[in-house]
Amino acid sequence: MLSAVCLATAWCCISCGGAGGHSQTDASSTAGFSLSSTSLEFATQEVGIASAPQSATLTNVGNASLTISSIDVAGSNSSDFTVTNNCGSSLAPSDQCTLTVAFKPASAGTRSASVRFADNAAGSPQTVNLAGTGIAPAVSLSTTSLSFGIQAVAITSAAETVTLTNTGSAALSISNLSVAGTNLGDFAEIADTCRGSVAAGGTCIIGITFTPSGGGQRTAALSIKDNAPGSPQTVSLSGAGSHDVILSWAASETSGNVAYNVYRGITSGGESPTPLNATPIDSTTYVDGSVASGAMYYYVVTAVNSNGVQSAASGETEATVPAN
Numbered sequence: 001m002l003s004a005v006c007l008a009t010a011w012c013c014i015s016c017g018g019a020g021g022h023s024q025t026d027a028s029s030t031a032g033f034s035l036s037s038t039s040l041e042f043a044t045q046e047v048g049i050a051s052a053p054q055s056a057t058l059t060n061v062g063n064a065s066l067t068i069s070s071i072d073v074a075g076s077n078s079s080d081f082t083v084t085n086n087c088g089s090s091l092a093p094s095d096q097c098t099l100t101v102a103f104k105p106a107s108a109g110t111r112s113a114s115v116r117f118a119d120n121a122a123g124s125p126q127t128v129n130l131a132g133t134g135i136a137p138a139v140s141l142s143t144t145s146l147s148f149g150i151q152a153v154a155i156t157s158a159a160e161t162v163t164l165t166n167t168g169s170a171a172l173s174i175s176n177l178s179v180a181g182t183n184l185g186d187f188a189e190i191a192d193t194c195r196g197s198v199a200a201g202g203t204c205i206i207g208i209t210f211t212p213s214g215g216g217q218r219t220a221a222l223s224i225k226d227n228a229p230g231s232p233q234t235v236s237l238s239g240a241g242s243h244d245v246i247l248s249w250a251a252s253e254t255s256g257n258v259a260y261n262v263y264r265g266i267t268s269g270g271e272s273p274t275p276l277n278a279t280p281i282d283s284t285t286y287v288d289g290s291v292a293s294g295a296m297y298y299y300v301v302t303a304v305n306s307n308g309v310q311s312a313a314s315g316e317t318e319a320t321v322p323a324n
Contacts, residue, residue, distance in 0.1 A: 071118075076113065149239060176225040178225075215293060243321045244287050245288040250284065252311065254305075
């Protein structure tokens with residue numbers, strides 16, 4: 001009588017003999033690996049924001065236990081994909097488990113990676129390809145500095161503007177605009193259109209005015225806080241305060257008088273015979289910006305008719321320039 005030792009082969013010889021004949025019994029058993037999807041494609045996703053998850057189902061289609069030794073993520077942008085699963089270390093025949101993936105791009109552009117399964121099924125390691133596109137806003141400013149030049153103390157300048165362009169691929173969300181710095185109170189943000197959201201490719205405008213509270217150089221910075229890389233963006237602000245003397249007078253009631261001359265002196269009655277203005281002034285105001293801090297000045301005004309003839313001088317007025 002013969003006995004047989006059955007090995008893990010495709011057949012086992014139970015008895016051998018008689019005209020060289022034999023019989024076989026199929027003892028094959030294998031694990032089978034099947035995925036509901038071999039790739040997960042994510043729509044465009046804002047940088048730094050996690051997407052809704054996507055999933056794939058793994059099924060053991062074999063007739064032996066599927067042993068899973070590892071599930072990991074590999075590829076250029078593996079850290080952009082968060083992978084979870086409930087597969088455990090093995091699956092019985094016909095059992096299933098779920099792979100769940102979320103996409104959180106670290107930067108704009110195409111991002112890719114793959115999930116790898118190491119197991120005892122044919123074709124190991126199997127993969128699920130992952131792909132998505134990151135989108136992000138980007139800020140471009142028409143200028144990074146505004147200079148207001150010399151401005152009379154306590155007098156507000158004309159507005160200077162900065163144009164902001166969203167050159168990125170996602171909406172720009174602006175959370176705050178503010179002025180900070182040494183002389184922050186001298187600069188004011190006015191009538192801007194950069195509130196809320198700026199669409200990709202869109203622009204908005206920020207207006208700034210300068211009202212120096214004192215003489216000399218004045219500085220601050222505009223800060224733009226948003227969801228773009230490099231936030232907050234800044235625009236430097238500068239200007240100089242000057243204690244100019246601002247003169248104004250009533251219009252002449254004499255027919256034919258069309259313009260005015262302004263004369264200045266440093267003693268009462270000692271006004272220069274040469275007017276401050278190079279040409280007659282066609283308004284009733286004049287700013288004398290060539291004054292010295294702490295000095296006192298005396299002024300008179302004459303009217304000029306269409307023939308260039310001047311009237312008698314007005315009554316004298318005096319002005320003392322602040323020392324600082």
